[in-house]
Structures are given as C-alpha cells and as structure tokens.
Amino acid sequence: MRIVILSSSVYSESACAMAVRMSELRHVPVGALALSTFDRGTLLRKVGQWGVREVARYARAKLIPHRGNGQPQLRNPCLEPLLKHQGGVFLSLREVAAVHGFPIALCNEQNAPDSITRLKEWSPDLIIFTGGNILRKQLLEVPRLGALNVHLGLLPEIRGMSSPEWSLLQHVPVGITIHFMDAGIDTGPILQRYEFPHAPQCESLSDLRNRLIAFGIEKAAEVVAGLDRGTIAGTPQSDLDEDHQFFVMHDWLRARAAERLTQSHLAAVPGTVNG
C-alpha cells in the first residue's frame, strides 16, 4: 500500500512514530509532507496549544536532544518504544526517512497547489494525517482510498477539539476513532472505534493524551493492515444532523475534567480509599 504521512512539523513525534510503525508493517511511506516548523502559522498554533514556555522547552529538547544523563528527551514518553533507534530515539521525520528511505517535502500550507502536485506525484493509496491544516476537498480527493485520521474521542459523540477532556466531562467513554476525513470536522466515515481501557490509570490529562496518541498509532496500524487486506471499510456516521462538535476547552473546565480523571484514578488504584 502506498502511504503518505501528513505532519504539522518534521519534529512531530506522532508523525515519526506513525512512520516507524507503518515501516515495521512493511508499509514504508512513499513520502511525508510536513509544514515548515518555522512557519509563522505553525509557531502560533503551537504557542496557542502548548503555551510559550512549553514551546521553548520543546525547541530546546529538539535542538539539544540529550539530558544531562544522556537520555533522549521526548515530549510524549509513551512513544519512546516506537522511536527507539540505535541507542537513541528518532527526533525528526528526517531521521526516520533516512533510515527507512522515503522522501520528505516541506510546505507552508498542505492544501496549496504545490503541495497537491507533490502528493499527486507520490500517487498514494492512503494519506495518514497526523497534524497540520484543515484539509480541503482537492487534497482529500488525491489518495485512492482516502485520508485517515486518528481522532482522540469516540465518534460521533465527541467531534472537534479537546476530545479527551470533553469525554470526561460528558461522561462518554474515553477512546479513539479511526476515520476517513471529509470536508467537515470529524464527520467522515468511521473505520474503527476503540474505547481506551487504561484511562483510570492516567495521572493527568497530559498523561491521558500521551497514552491515547500511542494507543491510536497502534490501532491505526491494525486498521491499515485491515484496509490492505480489504477487510475494513468506512461506515458513514449516522447522526450528522445532531451537532456533536466541541471546541477548545477553557482552563476552568479543563481543571474540572482533570478532577474527574483524578477521581477515577483514585478509585482504580488498589488500596486507595475514595475520598
């Protein structure tokens, strides 16, 4: 299967891990299209998502990759098993590409005509989206099978952003959905839904997110194998009339979602008395 990875940056750990996992499955990507890291939009988006301090810490980790003890520094430690390589870890898609032998293209906008032309040259069966722009129709029509996304919430109940946090507050099971993308936000046909059984073991919201991302990559590998064998097909979402879209969660509500997680964590840890 000819796979192309779309990434928000060459330094995206999720994109690196996804490329490694696909390569392990003998689906070495035919290419990766990443947004330029120093693009103004990318930087602003990351500052908005993580905050200035976290972006600075991330940049330091990528530029000075080893801690004092010589250990590699990853933003998501749950991806370490996938990213381990020759005593270190992959820190960029360039390193993964060099080992597995696939080309990387940089762009400032994934929907731009140049990007579409490059994608068409690679003639993909499947695009795997790990981050970047909201994809437009012209791009979505390039791959033979479609563009696949790992959404960190169960569809159709939780669409949009801050999905793990909203799942906690809406009393919807925490999980992931692997789906084909369409012009809407998380409205495309569903390939598989997986509840995440380890949410009560998570100590914080960021721990939950990190584990969900790793869980999603693992499950994406299963789905890609199924697509390759022709045993999995997308199922259109049933209740698109209902508005299940959620937006970035305000800090006050995030703190309440974190409390819910802590309660379930306390309840799950043996020997802990609730309250």
Add this chain to the structure above:
Amino acid sequence: MNGGKDKAMTGQIAKALTEAAGLLRGPQRMIPLIQKLVFDKARVTFEQRHLYSYTTSRLDSGEELTSLLHWILDAQRPDGGIAAYYSLLTGYSESYPEVTGYIVPTLYDFARSAADDRAAAAAEQATRWLLSLQMPTGAFPAGLHSSGAQPSVFNTGQILQGLVRAHAETNRPEILRASVAAGDWLVKVQQADGSWSGPGAYQDVAHTYYSMVAWALAELSECTAGPRHDQNDHGNMDYGLAAERNLDWVLSHFKPNGWIDGINLRSHPNYLHFIAYVLQGVLECATLRRRSDAIQTVAKSAWVLLRKFETNKYLPGAYEADFKDGHRFTCLTGNAQMACVWLRLFEVTDDLRYLNAALKMNEMLKQLIPARGLRGMVGGVSGSYPIWGRYQPLRYISWGCKFFADALLLEQRLTRSFDASTVEALPCAS
C-alpha cells in the same frame, strides 16, 4: 427622499462637530484619548487568533466585577439617574432613564453577591428618580433626561424591569403601583398582532428586540400573581398574555438559519447588541412563561453565534441579514449579552459548551476593560473595540457595564453551583 437623507447626514455631521468641540471644554481628555487610540491600533495590528487560541486574562472575575460596579456608581448623577456614557470627547452624559431602569436589578444582584450596601443604596436612589419621571399615562419618556418627553414603549419596558425588581427588594407599594401603571400602558398600546408600532415605538415601526418588553411584562405577571395582589388578578392575566402575544410575534421572525428579521433600525446596521436583545428577551420571557418551543428557537440562533465565536475568536459588531458580512469591529455590549444568553442556556440545558464559550467571552472582555486612566474610563466598557468602531465610538457606555456585570455575576453563580453539584455527585459525599 434625498432631502431626508441630506438632513440626516447634516445632523450627523453637526453631532460629530459638537462632540469634537467637547474636547476644547475638557482638554485633559486629549492625552487619554490619544493613548487609547494608539493602544487599540497596536492591539488590533498584533493580535493573533487561531483555532486553538482563546484569550486568557488571569484577571479575577470578582475584582473585575467590583471595578465595573465602581464605574456605574461613579456614573450616577446627583439626580439619582445613571449617565448613558462617558465620552472621551465630552465627558459624562445626562442621566439616561432607560438604562437607569435596567441597571437596578444588576445593582441589587451585586449588593447581594458582594454584600455591598452602596450598590443597594444606589439602586434605591435610582428608583426614586425613575418614579419622578413617570408620565400620567404610566409610560416613561424616551431619550436622555433632558431631551423632550415623548412616551417610549421600549424605555417603559426596560424601566419596568427595574421597578419590578425594586419592589421585590423593598416591598414598597408605590413602586408596585408605578409598575402596574407602566404595565397597563404597555398592554394598552400593544398592537393586535402582539408587536408595538406607531407612536411610542422607535422610528414608529415594530422591532423584534422589543422582546425585552415582553420579558418585563412576564416579570410583572409573576410579581403580581398570588393572593397578595388579588386586586390585580385581571391585570396579571393580561401582562402574561401580552408578553406571550409579543413572544409569538417575535418568534415568527426567526429564520431556519437562526437569523432574526425585524430588528428594523433605519440608518443603522443590525448591531450585535440588538440581535442579543432579541435573544435575551425571548429566552427570559420563554423561561418565565414555560415556553420550551421558544427556548429551543433561541438556542438555535445562540448556537450559530457560538460557532462563529469559537471558530473566529470574536463576534463582529454588526451583521447583514442571515449573519452575512460581519463588520470589522466588535460591539462589547453585544458580546457581554451573548455571554449572558449562553450562560442562561447552560443553566436551562446543562450543555457545557455554552458555559465554555461564555467563560472565554468573559475572559476576552476582561482584557478590554481599562485598569488605568480617567475616572470615566477605569472599569468602563467601551461601545466598540477598537474604540473607533461604529457602535458608540469613543464612548464608555453604562449599559455595556451593566451587561458585562450581569455576565460575571451569572458566571460566578453557575460555576459555584457546578462545583457544588460535582461535590454532591462524588460517592463519598453525603
């Protein structure tokens, strides 16, 4: 036709020149005016909005609320009325009966929330002034205190809200009598279709934002219900029915895409302030009259605006029909009103997305309240952001403070009750 347009244009130019001349009488306002213009220009230029962003102010809601209320108390004139605005050109305006009326509930809410006697005293002083303005018909006059004495449906409705609340707080019979007289006049001049048009209506035509009047009548209906007011039983029934007649008329102007026709302001765009008025009036009237159909209709429009706010991180100050072509300024009052609508919808529906949007809106508004400057600026809500925007340019307006204070008071109440219900839901809570 063109003569009318020319006359209106001449009037606007004359008004602008008079306002600008105000700066000669108050040259101390020159530097703060320039500072504010530069500050807003810089902010508009460098501000970044994207899908993941929302404004975080880290300002405490309680402190911000106190600052807003200080602005309102400072704007109270010696006659007891509240000034309409503080202009960076002309200073404080005359007392404004309409706004004074509907600021009364906000003052009482704040007095209760912060145990602040000054707010309650200000509400009582404002009520005394309002009672002195009532016309023999029961109506209240249009415009600023000094500007003629035409009866106004909208102002009477807005003042009625304040009187109903003042009576609930003080139980004074003269306030109830004034409320009933105002309610009777409103019912008397209402059209058969439920609207208010002709003399007494702004520009003589019917407006959907008069749903605020329906809300006031629904409140009067509640206030006059029960055995203590047997003498008003007939009137009581009329107020509630009159409110619902207007509600039905307003609901007939909602379109399937959430847009509301019939705001009907000649020579003005559809400011967000008036769109939000329609929604607030219908929502509150519907809640009092237990009309779930109307609540659902409001929720649909409120959701359209919520999606726009969440996606673009701001709401334009005015829209063309069908929410098209949003203008490039923000009407802060309308934003605060939308926060109120979303918070009340959260209360009614338990949908946390309304609370989420309102929290972000309040954060954004907090950032735009000056902490330093002249007395009429500190704690004030400007008509527009940037301050030269089309809605009430270069002014800090009292009704902006009122609605933002309402939004923060609602936020405080609902977040506390959310936390309390969460604690109750814990298995260890008894």
